[in-house]
Amino acid sequence: MRRPGRTGGRRGAQGRPRRKQAPPARRGRDGARGSRQDRLLDYIRKTNVVEQEAGRITQHTGAYVAYYDDKPLVFLDTPGHEAFTAMRARGAQITDIAVLVVAADDGVMPQTREAIDHARAAGIPLIVAVTKTDLANSNPDRVKAQLAQHGVAVEGYGGDALCVETSAMTGEGIDALLDALAVKALELDLKAPYDGPAQGVVIEARVDRGRGSIATILIQEGTLRRGDPFVAAEYHGRVRDMFDENFKRLDEAPPSIPVQVLGFSGLPQAGDRFDVAEDERTARDIAQRRYLARRDMILASTRSRVTLESFQEQIAEGQTRELRIVLKADVSGSAEALRDSLEGLSLDEVKVRVIHTGVGPITRSDVLLAEASVAVIVGFHIKALPDAKVLADRDGIEIRTYRIIYTAIDDIRAAMLGLLEPEEREVELGRAEVRKVFRLPRQDAIAGSYIVSGKANRDALVRVFRDDKEIAVTRVSSLRRFKDDVKEVDTGYECGIGLADAQDIDEGDILQFYTIEQVSRAPTRK
Structure with missing residues (x-):
């Protein structure tokens, strides 16, 4: 993980030493079930996110700012369902402190162990929040013992990892958790340069009706201001407007502050680098070069793909088969997570290949691509446009849409079994x-x-x-x-x-x- 405090020696655009201050520490929350994570964050932020998520499982990565003792705390809310491995890993790499959320009644789950591994790989400190301690069947001591078995030794169990028992229903332990986060942030002595052009990472991106392409950016260095030209992947633009998570207009965003940015020429992917350029021409040139490089890569890949006839020959010869998928979702983080989950279903006999991932409704272009590639279309939290649905019905292209991610995974797994050559x-x-x-x-x-x-x-x-x-x-x-x-x-x-x-x-x-x-x-x- 890149910590802001390790940027000493870097200089701004004019060659002056860059001023470093202590930014709000970034906390990534990992856990085994999204509903208890959301309830915990809801209590801290005095909101109700959990009721808005399908299946009451965190489906998107959110970036939020909470305040404790008039000081900002930035939370990256990573999904707790095991299918969102990629999103959780990305969250761990851009956080300063990881909060491991474990329910006192469930104990350590497979997703909990996965979250521990991500925090270790990122080299970031871990604070354990044991939730649901208000329930009659809660057993925090069992949770602590299980964590010790997986290498997380908390205080009182042979280690020094901070562990706080909390309840999102009663508020018990919430202040103690925030105190622990503040103390850990002071110990880390986190600093970041405020001067100079902003640099950051795309947390989430989506198409907003009435606003166009909008992306949540976590600023890591420098300060982002309205009117700044920027480049992210093969897209460029100028900061047309900036908002916080509640769509309150902002004039600038310092390090560690998540901000929603308008003005993109296209939709970047979650995890893409975001950099302020010297001017719009420079940003456009960089984006164009990246676009051409990506296009050449796609064309080279397309030329190497087999035709339908040769694909049939491979089947007859007993060679590898593929299930091709065109994937669309409402936000890029969900698309990326579902893509990795589906491709992870690949077997020796049948491989899953997501040939295209995009954000927004299913369009005629998606149907045409699926027809040419002999693929099915999978949509997550989105629908097909009317003309796309008519074209798909006419050409016999299957469109499947889902609200819950594991339903999509189960359906694709079943389809794969139908593709296997009978034994x-x-x-x-x-x-x-x-x-x-x-x-x-x-x-x-x-x-x-x-x-x-x-x-x-x-x-x-x-x-x-x-x-x-x-x-x-x-x-x-x-x-x-x-x-x-x-x-x-x-x-x-x-x-x-x-x-x-x-x-x-x-x-x-x-x-x-x-x-x-x-x-x-x-x-x-x-």
Whole structure:
């Protein structure tokens, strides 16, 4: 993680030493369930975010400013569902302190362990917030013991990690948590340069009706002001307006302050670098060069893709298959997280490839891309425009839209299993003992047999065993009882069995009847 206090020696645009001050410390909140995270932040901010999230699970990465003792605290609210691994990892890399939220009734969950790993990888200090301590079945001591098993030793359990017991319902421990954050920020002595052109990172981006492209930027160095020219990925612009998370207009944004910026020429991706340029021409030139480089990369990738005909040939030859997806979401963070989750479903036999990720409603362009690429369209928290839906219906392009991310993942996983080549499995039907062999000119040998177990079916496959060794593989060409043709003969009955192209049959041989069934293949993880 890049900490603002480590920028000593850097100079501003005019070559003057850049003034460094202590900015608000950035806290990333990680946890196992989004609803308890949101309730905790709601109590601190006196808001009600949790009721607005589908499934009451944090679906988006939010950046918020709260105040304690008249000092700002910046929270990056990263989703707690395990599918948002990429978003949580990005949040850990741009925070100064990580708050691990664990419910006192649930204890340490798989997502909790994942959050611990992200904080460790980022090298940032961890503060544990044990929530729901007001519940009758809460057990904070069990949580602390479980954390110790996963390398997070809190105070009183052989370590020095700060741990605060809280309740978002009663407010218990909230002040103690904020005190712990303030103390830890003082210990880290966080500083960032306020002078010079602003630099930061895109936290979230979306298309806002009436405002156009808008992105949440976390300023890391310098101060962003209205009218500043900037570049982010292959997009450029001038800061047309700035707002806080409540859409209160701002004139400037110092380090560690999240700000919503209007004026982008396009929609950047979450995690893209944001830099103020010397002037608009410079910003436009940088963005153009980046666009051309990205276009060349896409065209090179497109030229290397197989056609539908060669794709069919690969299937026939047993080579790798792909499920192609065009993915659209309401915000870039969700699109990125869902893309990583879907591509993570790839198996040895079937690969998932998201060929396009975008933000906003599904358009005709998305449908045309899906048609040309033989892909399905997945939408998250968005709908298809009317003309796009008409085109998709006409051309037979499937559009699936979702409100809950794990529903989308489950559906794609099921679709993948349907794409797997069926596995052939041998099913034994029965066994018979040959008691008499009849050989007729220009006809298959007839084995007068006794069904020892199971049954014999007409058209069944047959293995012939002699002295427990397989000597031939053939099939039933005819099946008769007395003079009647029959479909099957059960255990304990005698019958005449015609064996196709099998002349080396003797009395005492054992016939094993079987068939080949095709079953859905269980997925093999990479």
